Amino acid sequence: MKPDTASDTSQPAQVSDDRLRGLLGYRLRRASNAVQADLAETLKPFDLRMITYTALVLVVDNPGLSQSQLAAAMDVERPNLVVIVDELERRELITRDRVPTDRRTYALNATLAGRRLCDQAESAVRQHEARIFGTLLEEERSLLARGLLHVIAQRTGES
Amino acid sequence: MKPDTASDTSQPAQVSDDRLRGLLGYRLRRASNAVQADLAETLKPFDLRMITYTALVLVVDNPGLSQSQLAAAMDVERPNLVVIVDELERRELITRDRVPTDRRTYALNATLAGRRLCDQAESAVRQHEARIFGTLLEEERSLLARGLLHVIAQRTGES
DNA sequence: AAAATTAGGTATTTGATATAACAATGATGA
DNA sequence: TCATCATTGTTATATCAAATACCTAATTTT
Numbered sequence: 001m002k003p004d005t006a007s008d009t010s011q012p013a014q015v016s017d018d019r020l021r022g023l024l025g026y027r028l029r030r031a032s033n034a035v036q037a038d039l040a041e042t043l044k045p046f047d048l049r050m051i052t053y054t055a056l057v058l059v060v061d062n063p064g065l066s067q068s069q070l071a072a073a074m075d076v077e078r079p080n081l082v083v084i085v086d087e088l089e090r091r092e093l094i095t096r097d098r099v100p101t102d103r104r105t106y107a108l109n110a111t112l113a114g115r116r117l118c119d120q121a122e123s124a125v126r127q128h129e130a131r132i133f134g135t136l137l138e139e140e141r142s143l144l145a146r147g148l149l150h151v152i153a154q155r156t157g158e159s
Numbered sequence: 160m161k162p163d164t165a166s167d168t169s170q171p172a173q174v175s176d177d178r179l180r181g182l183l184g185y186r187l188r189r190a191s192n193a194v195q196a197d198l199a200e201t202l203k204p205f206d207l208r209m210i211t212y213t214a215l216v217l218v219v220d221n222p223g224l225s226q227s228q229l230a231a232a233m234d235v236e237r238p239n240l241v242v243i244v245d246e247l248e249r250r251e252l253i254t255r256d257r258v259p260t261d262r263r264t265y266a267l268n269a270t271l272a273g274r275r276l277c278d279q280a281e282s283a284v285r286q287h288e289a290r291i292f293g294t295l296l297e298e299e300r301s302l303l304a305r306g307l308l309h310v311i312a313q314r315t316g317e318s
Numbered sequence: 319a320a321a322a323t324t325a326g327g328t329a330t331t332t333g334a335t336a337t338a339a340c341a342a343t344g345a346t347g348a
Numbered sequence: 349t350c351a352t353c354a355t356t357g358t359t360a361t362a363t364c365a366a367a368t369a370c371c372t373a374a375t376t377t378t
Contacts, residue, residue, distance in 0.1 A: 007256045008223035009266040015221050015232040020213060023284065024292050024304060025194040031307040032191035034314040035184040051334090054179060062174050064167035068356065073174040077336060082358060099168040104343045104356040107168040125182065132313050133183050136306060144306035145183060147299055148190040154291050155193040210365090227325060236367060241327060263325040263374045323376070329369085336363070345354070 028151070035132060042128040046121045047091075051076070053121055055084050056110065059094050060118045064107040066099075093117060187310070194291060201287040205280045206250075210235070212280055214243050215269065218253050219277045223266040225258075252276060 020026045036050065043053055051074070058073055059065065065073075071081040085108065088094045093114030096106040110118065133141055179185045195209065202212050210233070217232055218224065224232075230240040244267065247253045252273030255265040269277065292300055 007254070007266070008268055009256055009258045009260075010223050011228065011258070011264070011266060012221045012224050015217065015224055015228050017217060017220075017232055019216055019220055019281075024288060024300070024307075025198055027304060027307045027311070028187075028191050028194055031310040032187050034311050035187055038314055039184055057178055058174065058176060061176075061178055062171045064169050065171050065174055066356075069170065069174050073176055078357070079337085079359080080335060095166070097166045097168055099170070101168075102344070102356085105170070106357075107166070107170060109167055122178075129183060132310060135313065136309060140302065140306055140309075141183070143299065143302045145186060147295060147303035147306070148183075148186045150295060150299075151190040151291060152186070152193050154294065155197055225325075237326070238328080238368085239366060261325085261375070265326075319378100321376100321378080323374100325374080326372090328371075330367100331369095332365100332367070334363100334365080336361100338359100338361080340358080340360105341356100342358105343354100343356080346352080348349100348351085 038128055038132060039125070042124050043121060046117060046124070048117075048121055052084055052087060053125075055081075056088060056093060056114060056118050057122075059088075059108045060110045060115055063109050064097075064099075066105040066107065068105070070108060088114070197291060198284070198287055201283050202280060205276060205283070207276075207280055211243055211246060212284075214240075215247060215252060215273060215277050216281075218247070218267045219269045219274055222268050223256075225264045225266065227264070229267060247273070 039050060043050065046053075048056070054074055055070060058070055062069075062073075067081055067085060068078065070085075071078045074081070076084075085094070085096070089096055092111055094108055094110050097109055099105050099107045133144075136144065198209055202209065205212075207215070213233055214229060217229055221228070221232075226240055226244060227237065229244070230237045233240070235243075244253070244255070248255055251270055253267055253269050256268055258264050258266050292303075295303065
């Protein structure tokens with residue numbers, strides 16, 4: 001009879017991860033990582049990280065929003081958002097404007113340079129998406145999108 | 160004519176992230192995060208993190224594999240794997256066995272306790288997967304799986 | 319035998335994220 | 349009105365994962 005801890009000292013020629021591959025969550029994470037990595041490369045020429053790109057898009061699309069609103073939208077802690085806003089402001093892509101009716105909050109606005117960079121980056125991001133998802137059939141793509149939405153809703157209870 | 164940096168100081172009642180939602184990669188990341196969070200909760204009762212669970216499964220399924228093989232399979236840097244293996248060994252879920260033919264390498268093997276914990280955790284993980292993906296139709300699920308595989312292959316060139 | 323390579327390991331750095339506490343401002347209610 | 353309470357942005361700090369540099373021992377190559 002084999003001992004309790006069967007001390008196998010023969011190394012497998014090839015490591016099997018079949019059991020993990022059977023998990024949809026595992027596949028989801030790997031796919032997400034792959035896309036993240038490609039997106040990071042896509043944004044590098046613009047000196048944007050994913051998180052700074054996200055912030056920039058949201059400021060462009062929601063002129064005047066406060067840091068708290070932005071932090072909530074990005075699901076980032078307020079202290080961490082400060083450094084992101086600092087960076088975008090330092091690069092003169094956005095401005096912190098005082099709001100007269102409430103002197104605690106800042107109204108965030110994109111500068112012309114910020115909007116331009118955002119446009120350029122978006123174009124690159126579209127190409128990146130086309131590169132990765134473009135080879136799927138339209139119907140497959142839409143089913144993938146629906147499936148993902150379902151998964152998100154399953155936990156966060158979102159539309 | 161509006162100034163260069165239109166200083167909008169009226170905060171939007173609701174922040175729109177429509178542009179980001181249009182990106183499949185964005186949706187993919189959110190879905191992945193949601194599943195990760197649920198999986199983390201699922202594994203917490205077993206005192207396993209996702210990365211330690213992954214390592215344990217691979218050791219159980221590939222008795223005798225080396226730390227280098229495990230690190231490669233998990234796509235983790237060797238130094239970082241050491242602490243993972245340390246933890247599993249300290250908890251007596253796996254053992255580091257010397258290999259007579261090559262005294263540099265360790266052959267990793269799961270103990271009986273390790274295999275048992277792995278089984279229990281796997282059962283919980285299956286329930287977790289059923290909870291999240293079970294409400295999809297079988298066909299939707301399989302299309303989601305295929306779509307994800309396609310995305311992974313697109314970048315890593317994997318089967 | 320010397321040089322190069324590999325396995326495992328230690329120490330340290332980086333990077334992202336989370337927590338605690340604070341000043342300034344605004345809102346609320348006795 | 350005044351005292352309390354909540355919110356906004358901020359600083360400093362803790363935590364945690366992931367990456368880098370470097371080291372020793374063992375093996376392989378030349």
